[in-house]
Amino acid sequence: MSDTFLTRNPSTLVFLAVLALFVLSVTLLAEGAGVGVISTSFVKTLGKTLCLALVALAMDLVWGYTGILSLGHFAFFGLGGYMIGMWLMYARTQAIVVSSLSEAPIPATDSEIVDAIGNQIFGVVGSSEFPLIWMFADSLLLQLMLVVAVPGVLALVFGWLAFRSRVTGVYLSILTQAMTLGLALYLFQNDSGLRGNNGLSGLQNLPGMDHVPQATLSIWFFWASAAALALGYLFAAWIVAGKFGSVLRGIRDNEARVRFLGYSVEGYKLFIFTVTAIIAGIAGALYYPQAGIINPAEIAPVASIYLAVWVAIGGRGRLYGAVIGAIFVSLVSSWFTGGQAPDLDLGFYTLKWVDWWLIVLGLSFVLVTLFAPRGIGGLVDLWSDRRQPDRHGADLGPGAGALREKEAEQ
């Protein structure tokens, strides 16, 4: 089945081949497993970028294909990170506490160990009690299930409320943005149980893997991220290739028409919203162990808008566009803001990229929206000379099509 699917979708095959080649070359050049041309920190950057590509893929499914401009998917990404972070931090602190307590003359009881871990973790927020939400933190398996369950359930509940009352378009965007803001503000509190604005830290250390150097760990995570991206891409490509994809694009272009065909639009929206939230959560769970730290600032509403920016620049409504956009923009951003880009001497003024990059990004985003709504992916069209449908002048981009039809109806 996969064979026929792949042959019917050559772009997926190309993508997987490119990804495999990329993974192979990075592995060979990295410090951890190869010749060491690529530093460990850059391997981590690449691994993180792959995770961002995965969440961009989710964003493309929900926005580019279904037309729901969600400004909340980075919140799901962050939640996934928090869920895995809880286990990483708990297990790591547990290892430290156990080893320090083992020097005591009397072996420690379980409750003494738990108290000591609580002290270590929550000391910064002036507490030592474990909040209820850490109930499963000692179990990797349960916490991994929460990586899927927490973003999934939140998306399910929020989506059910929002879609049921037929909130659409920009209203939905604003509502999702409010959800993100609410979540971020909640996590900023010290008594949220997740260490307030300190966030969770020390996530780069895998508990029980102290003997493995970071160089090797970074390669492992890089592989895992690449595998997740490949699976996510396959899944997304499979979903959008069939009739399901037809329905999604139909919802994007004319929701009412899909409804009159007998499809429960709300059900489909809820389904895709929840599934993409779960993908985002998984991406986050892979991202934050490589980043080492997660705090509420990561899920500020602006992060979710950046996600939309990546997808738009890459080209929405095509899966490889989202991936290209996320990789391109995030790598270029980190190059410019990381201080590596040379300053531009204009004679009367020296342009420091650290200060000016965001302005360039913002304006180029405006330009892309205005002049190249197909994004970087549109270049592929030029190259492959894909014929565009005659739409009698106006471009029917995602989100715009429905509106034009609505106007026509009146």
Next chain:
Amino acid sequence: MRTTLLAGLMVLLSSLAALAQQVPEPAPVQSILQEQSALIQKSSRKTIAPAIAALAESGLPQAQAVLEAWQVKALWMRISDGMFFRGEKLEGQTYRLFDFDTGQAVGDVAKSDLKQIKPNSGIRALIATALVQFQLSDPDPSRREEALLAIERAPAGALLAPLRASIPGETDPVLKVRKMRIEQLLTIAHGTDEARRVATIQSLSGDLGLDVRATLNPLVSTQLRAFAGDIPAGLNVARRVAPGAGALSPDAAYDLLVAAKLAPARLSSDEIRTTLAAHIEGGRVGGVPLAQLNKEDARTRAYAALVEAGQAPARVSAEQITQSLNAHVFAEIYDEPSAVMTHAAQAALTSIATQVAVGQAVDLTLDALSLASIYFLAAIGLAITFGVMGVINMAHGEFIMMGAYTGYVVQQVIPNHTVSILVAVPLAFAVTFAAGVAMERLVIRWLYNRPLETLLATFGISIALQQLAKNIFGTQARPLTAPGWLDGAWIINDVVSISYIRIAIFMLALIFLGVFLFIMRRTRLGLETRAVTQNRAMAGSMGINPERVNMLTFGLGSGIAGIAGVAIGLFAKVTSELGSDYIVQSFMTVVVGGVGNIWGTLAGATMIGFFQKGVEWLNPSNTLAAQTYMIVFIIVFIQFRPRGIIALKGRAAGD
């Protein structure tokens, strides 16, 4: 060598000067000073009290002059004979000395022959208190007021008598009222006549002043104490407390017994572990292998073995604790011994509490109104661009920020705050109007009917503008100072008050509402805007230029955001993130209220303002939580009224 010579010369000179002066007869104040000389010279906060008291209670009119001189570091001692004088600095290093008793100048003396008595701040405070009784009847009203302030800061029983004495002679009616009030408070706190104190308490019952509560609260302060057997007579019992029932847990009750040395201390698990660790013998403690001691019951067994062997003190058992608790009585005892007093104070505080609750409700309402007007201000520009035109402008917050920075820049040029604000308001409007028009011409007009893309494009502008502001003004907050006449607050009583700046913002919100209604309903632009919004093609065919109308309307909405920015900048920190703090709330305000209706925006702002203040009141420590709950509330609210509080109905709603 030269220094010694010089010193010798000086001594000679000074003794000559002393000789030249008639040594005055020991006068009354000087004699007191001489009696206290040692203490005065030591000048220590801890020991100085008798010296000050001696002066203050001497009843001598000159004592005030001494204290005042002392307070301002003008009290000097002549080294040669230890006499104290007031010194006035002349040219060079010489001082002219004045006698306290006569007030006469007694001569000019070099500084080296004098010792300055320098009171530290603690001593100065004591002097100030001592001076109060003199100042209370000072001819200068401002001095009398200072004295009253000093009493309020440090009410002392000793001041009651001089205060009472000064009331009949007080000529200033305002000061007289204040004196009488302070006299009442002092009477309550330090009076000796119980009946008079109770009467005073009753007369102040229901008074909202913080000072009254501050005076009454110590009277009803209690301490939880434990007694073996019955409570001794003579104690003023507030209430008996049974351990385990209500606020007092059995653990806390037992700790109280331990603290009062009425029961043996319990052993903490730390102590037990230490004891166990001290008795490790051959890998075992009390016969239990070490490895097993990571379980609580094994530790108990091991410790019990140690106790049996007499190597450790016995643990307090649960039965013992119960017994101890049963054998004792717990009660809250008033610090104030007189039951009559505590009863009266309690009754007065209860009646005050009722009044305070009412006051707080009023205060909360004012707070909520003021928050609502801030949200309204931030959202009204959006009510035009988003509500009327349907354009999602994510850079709206940055227009607010631009307005605030305009105000800041104007203040750098025009130092007068009143003038600068008056200049800043139209200028902010002009700047953001221009920015809005530019944005509409360059970006938004290409994206009409593509709302999601408008959202993203304007977001791009938003991050660019924010970063630009950061590059120009830096990341630290810039001050935008309100004119002096907006400082302070309208204080209705100690519970209800509202700052003038919030009143001004409330007024501004009302003005904006009026301007909006006027423009939309009474002007050509308003008519054309509504026409273009409802049917662009039709409006165009009737001679309206939709391009121009859209441009002007968008400029108007942006300009109003700029003015709102000046207002918000007056009380918030002006940073590049100022706008993004408000953008989500602003959109929520418009959406919750009902798009396309200014009354809806008003209702939305009011609802969000009241809800947020309400949650803050329930959970005052946590304003972040209030915002979270507010957002959850809004999401749920949208379920029931998807089109907002004031919704357009029927086909016009455009479903």
Next chain:
Amino acid sequence: MSMLLEVSGVSVSFDGFKAINNLSFAIGQAEMRAIIGPNGAGKTTFMDIVTGKTKPDAGRVIWGERNISLLGMSEARIAREGVGRKFQKPTVFEDQTVLENLLMALRSNRSPFAVMFYRATAADLARVDELASEIGLAEALGRKSGELSHGQKQWLEIGMLLAQEPRLLLVDEPAAGMTPAEREHTTAILVEAAKTRAVVVVEHDMEFVRRLDCRVTVLHEGAVLAEGSLDHVTANSQVIDVYLGR
């Protein structure tokens, strides 16, 4: 003969304006019906009510042999019950091919999970081919529907409706903007469809209505003004007043 759809005593108002006023209407299992009426007579609102887009203030909408009420059902549910609707302007999914459009409309399980694992069977493809040739788009199956001409889009939409296999077809001005030859073809498709199901056509064009050769219901101010054959209703003096003015 039992009725397929019975609308009785339905009223709906927008901001005080009564768009539908105590309207009653019924149609049988396999019947063609034309609805005519001047602008604002409530034709579109009537369709909105039947398809669940608008909730009436009063009245009943009864469906099928089991006499179930359509009120309170979602649009999608009503569509699955067998009510198909064609809008005035052709609304097809322009970004997708004719084949995709038809496959999406083809009668099958509509639940997300079923759709996700759906793969077109040979029978499905045969049915699509049959429909495509019926609507004259057999050659255009692989083309994006956005590239089609206006008339072709109209047919594609009719084809999608037929693919749904509805028991009741609501068609809003199917002939608008068509050449005479295209109209003839459209008429043929509708007449053929009406042999096995109920078809309700809203139309302004009397010539087109005449060619349909069916019972006609005249709507005016949200209520039924007259009903009968075209000749019968056009002879009605009230109808003449309404159409021609006084």
